[in-house]
Amino acid sequence: MILRHEFAPVDNRRLAHLCGSLDEHLRQIELALGLRITRQHERFRIDGLKAAAERGLLLLQTLYERARRSIPPETLQLAIAEAAGEVAAAAVKGRSKRAAAMVSPTLPSEEQPLVLRTRRSDLAGRTPRQHEYLRHIMAHDITFGLGPAGTGKTYLAVACAVDALERSSVQRIILTRPAVEAGERLGFLPGDLTAKVDPYLRPLYDALYDLMGFDRVTKAFEKGQLEVAPLAFMRGRTLNHAFVILDEAQNTTPEQMKMFLTRIGFGSKCVVTGDTSQVDLPKGMTSGLVDAERVLAKVKGIAMTRFTSADVVRHPLVARIVEAYEARSAMLAKLSARNDGGAA
Numbered sequence: 001m002i003l004r005h006e007f008a009p010v011d012n013r014r015l016a017h018l019c020g021s022l023d024e025h026l027r028q029i030e031l032a033l034g035l036r037i038t039r040q041h042e043r044f045r046i047d048g049l050k051a052a053a054e055r056g057l058l059l060l061q062t063l064y065e066r067a068r069r070s071i072p073p074e075t076l077q078l079a080i081a082e083a084a085g086e087v088a089a090a091a092v093k094g095r096s097k098r099a100a101a102m103v104s105p106t107l108p109s110e111e112q113p114l115v116l117r118t119r120r121s122d123l124a125g126r127t128p129r130q131h132e133y134l135r136h137i138m139a140h141d142i143t144f145g146l147g148p149a150g151t152g153k154t155y156l157a158v159a160c161a162v163d164a165l166e167r168s169s170v171q172r173i174i175l176t177r178p179a180v181e182a183g184e185r186l187g188f189l190p191g192d193l194t195a196k197v198d199p200y201l202r203p204l205y206d207a208l209y210d211l212m213g214f215d216r217v218t219k220a221f222e223k224g225q226l227e228v229a230p231l232a233f234m235r236g237r238t239l240n241h242a243f244v245i246l247d248e249a250q251n252t253t254p255e256q257m258k259m260f261l262t263r264i265g266f267g268s269k270c271v272v273t274g275d276t277s278q279v280d281l282p283k284g285m286t287s288g289l290v291d292a293e294r295v296l297a298k299v300k301g302i303a304m305t306r307f308t309s310a311d312v313v314r315h316p317l318v319a320r321i322v323e324a325y326e327a328r329s330a331m332l333a334k335l336s337a338r339n340d341g342g343a344a
Contacts, residue, residue: 001050003057007042007064015042017067018060025063025076029056032080033087051090059083078126081313085127088310116159117166118211123159127311130156136303137271142264145273146293147307148322153273154247158207161243164269165225170243172225175204177247178256179230201228204247231256240265249274249289251281257288277325 007015019026019039026037035048035056044060046053059079063071116123116134125131130152136143137160145153161173179200205228208217220226231252246252246260249272257272264270274289281287296302309326312319 001048001053003046003053005044005046005057005060007044010042014064014067017070018064020071020076025071028076029059029080029083032084033059052087055083055087055090078313081311082126084310085125085130089128116163118159118162119213119216120159120211123211125156126152126313129305129307129311130313133305133307134160136305137269140301140303141268142261142270142302143272144289144293144296144302144304145271145307146276146289146304148275148277148309148312148326150312150318150322151307152311152313153275153307154203154245155207157245157247157271157273158204159211160269160271161245162208162211164243165220170267170269171241172227172243173220174239174242174244175201175208175226175228175247176231176234176245176260177201177204178249178251179232200230204228204245231260234260234263237263238265239263239268241267242269244268244270246270246272247274249292250276250279250287252288253281254286254288254291257292261292277329 020028023039026039029035030037033048033052033056035046035052037047037056037060038045044057046056046060048056063076063079066075125134133143133145133153133156137157143157145151145157147153158173158175161170161175164170165173177200205217208226212220217226231246242265244264249257251274252260261270261272272289272292276287276290276293279287279290293304297304309319309322312322
């Protein structure tokens, strides 16, 4: 399908911001949506499949409205990711409504966008799987978010926790993660207990500050509405009326994972996030997240959302890096299976 559009009245500054240096923004849109975009001054030609071409045109129009100033890279990437997600969702619906229902078994009102109460008024899922993840969190007491870096697993979970606190659905938010170094030996860390564990929990603090603001976070800590702690501090506790998030869960042991999941009390929600391709445990040690994915796969009341490189909403290179590593892992798995078959 070929679509043509002319931006009028002509605004050369907006056109420059829309297209980017050497039309770099257009090239990124082409790559993400599978389109070919050509232009002569304010006249654009979009060539591609119908759903992608229509969504690509809408994306250009939306970005043009924002292009009074230069478009920040993160704004562009989020807009492109959202458009690509909508194109993928349209393709699924086009194949079969029944298949779409099986792919996304969520709440009956899944056509309605979720609105979360956070400082970020524009916060929403950008891909179909992110929407599924949010609805799983709303509908289940325990939700697992598994997948590569940059898919919004932790950020969206913290956003749901902030929303629950704002609505008084829970009395406090508890954020935790195992204190495991990412392949490095950092040695002795100075300071009190808080200073020692803060480096491991910094990504969680960053999400809180972004979604609540520094002053609100500080007051919430003072009131006991927020708690950030290493996983080891969860043992022996019962967490009632709390929204609990376990981040970097691939670095737990099976025993730690069982201990954590059995802390959940009445009126609580739990979200477990992690990337099973980035395990930092000693070689030969089983990841608690990998183990839980197998053991709890058929347990009612537990939802699992599996993200892929298509859900990455960071720099487009991140998605390509993830795909490259996934391809290598698949190739090594095939070689291993072939060698095992030959040995047998």
